[in-house]
Amino acid sequence: MSILEMNNVTKQFGGLMALDDVSFQIDEGEIRGLIGPNGAGKSTMFKNIAGFYKPTSGSIVYRGVNLEGKQPHTIAEMGIVRTFQETTLFQELSVFENALVGAHIKSRSNVFSAVLGLDRLKQQAASEKVMDVLEFMGLTERKDQLASELPLGSQRALALAIALVSEPRMMLMDEPFAGMNAEETNHMMGLTRKVRESGITIVLVEHDMKAVMGLCNYLTVLNFGKLLAEGTPDEIRNNDRVIEAYLGGV
C-alpha cells in the first residue's frame, strides 16, 4: 500500500526546472533510495515533501491527504519528519535537550502549565521517551554533553534521535552518510535498519552507493529533475541509462 504518492510534481526556480513532472510512489514500510547525480533534484524533492518548498504544479499525497499548502510543522504533525544535510543540530543544547525538542508534538507545554508545573506527568513521560530513544541510538552516556562536542557519527545518530522522538511514520533522510568513514557508515546503516524495523518508512537521499545498495529494497533515480529509472538495486546497477547518467560511475 502506498504511503506517499508524487503526482506530476514540478518545481521551477525562474528558468530552472529543478523537478520536471516527476511521479512515483513509496510503499509503507520500505527503505526507498532516492539517488541521482548532483543537481538532479533530490533535495528539492525532499523540501517539497516536507513543506519547505511548494511545488509549482502537481500534487504530493500522503496517506490519502494532499499536502498542498501545508506548513512544515503541520506536515511533521501528520507524521513526516525530515533530517537535514550536514549536521543540523541545536549545537548549543545538550544531547538530552536536543532530543527533547523532538518530543514537541507529543508533549508540548503551554505557558500556564509550564509556570505552575501542571504537566509534570506528561513531561516525565517525554523524558522517558527521550531516554529510550537515546538508548536505542547508543547515546545514553553522552546525554549531558553539548551536541557540538559529539564526534560526527554521534551527531548523525542524534539527528536521527531527534526525528525518532517525534514518533514519525515516515522519515526523510538527507545524506546521512556524507563524510563518514567505513566504520561510521556501517554503524549508521545498522541504526537505519533498526529504525525501519520499528515500523517507520524511510526515504533516503544518499551519494554513498554502498550504503544505498545495502539498505534500500527499491531505488528511484532522478537526473536533471526528471525521473530516470526505478527498480531494485540490481536492476538499477545494470540499467544503461543510469550508468550513462553517472558516466559509468556506479
Added chain:
Amino acid sequence: MNSKGGFTIQRMLFGAVLLAILLVTPHLLSFHHKDLLIFLTINVLAVCSYRLVTLTGEWSLIHAVMMGVGAYTVALSVNHFELAIWFTLPLAGVAAGLVAALLCFPLLRMTQFYFLIGSFAAGEAIRLTWVEFVGVFGGTSGLRGVEAPIVWGIDFLDPIPYYYFSLCVVTICLIILYRIEHSRVGLTLHAIHWKAPLAESVGVDAWRYRALAFILGSFFAGIAGGLKVQYLGSVTPNQFTIGFMVFILIWVIVGGYNKFYGPIIGVVVLTIFDESIRSFEIMRPAIYGGMLILSILFLPLGLESIPAKLKFWFGSGTSPDEPPLSDQ
C-alpha cells in the same frame, strides 16, 4: 540533574544576604537615591522581559514603547475609572500584550534587521499617536495626576512602601519569567533561535512561538511601565523614546544576554556606575560611553562572564568565549 545539590546551603545563604540587602538598602539612601532605587527595580523587569523576546533570536526596538502602552493604560484607567493599583497593573500588562498580539501579524513576517527596523517604525507610530491625539493622551505634556493612592493604609506616595511593593511585583514577574525560560516552552524558544528549520521539521510552529515570546515579553514590559507611572504620577511620550530603548539594549548586552541574570547585573552595575560618576558633570556621558566600549571589547559575553573569565585566567576553567563544557 547535575551536581548542583551540594550547593544548597551556599545558595540559601546567598539568597538570605541578597534579601537582607534588598530590604535594608532603601533605609540607607537619600530621597533622590530612593527614587533611583525604585526606577532600578522597575528597569530590572524591563530588561528581563526584553530578554524573553530575544530568546528566539529576534531583537526588537519596540520594548520601551510597550512599557509606554502599559503606562498610558494605567494613566487612563486611573483618570477615568479611578481603578486601584491591584487592577491597573494587570490591565497594563494585558493592554501591552494585546497591542503586541496585533503587531505580530505585520512584524513577525519579518526577521533579523527587517524585524528590528519594523518594530522601531511600529513603536514610533504608537508613540506619535500619544503625541498627536491630544484629547485622549494629552499630547507632549502627557497625562498627570495618576499617583498610586493610599491603599489599605499603605501610603504609596512614600518611596519606601512603594519600593517594597514594586520589589514584590518585580520578584513575582521574574519568577514567572524564569520558570518560562526553564520549561519546555523556553527550550522550544531556544531551539527556534539556534535552528528554526530543524525545530519546524519536528512539528514546532516557529511563528507561534515567536509571537508568544513577543506577547509575553510585552505583557511584562506593560507591567513595568505601569509600575513606573503609578510612582511618577505622570506619563509623557518622551519617557519611552528610542533613547530609553537604547538603554535597555545596553543594559542587556553589557550584562550578558546568555544567562537569565545577565541583564539584571547589567542594569544594576550600569545604574550604580552612572550615579557614581555624577560629580564629573559634563564628562559623564564620555566616561559612560568609554566604559561601554571597553566592556563590549573585553567582555563580549557581558559582565555575567567575569567569573568564568577569572577561572580561566587563574587555572582550571575553559575559555568563556568558547561554549562551556558540560559537567562530565
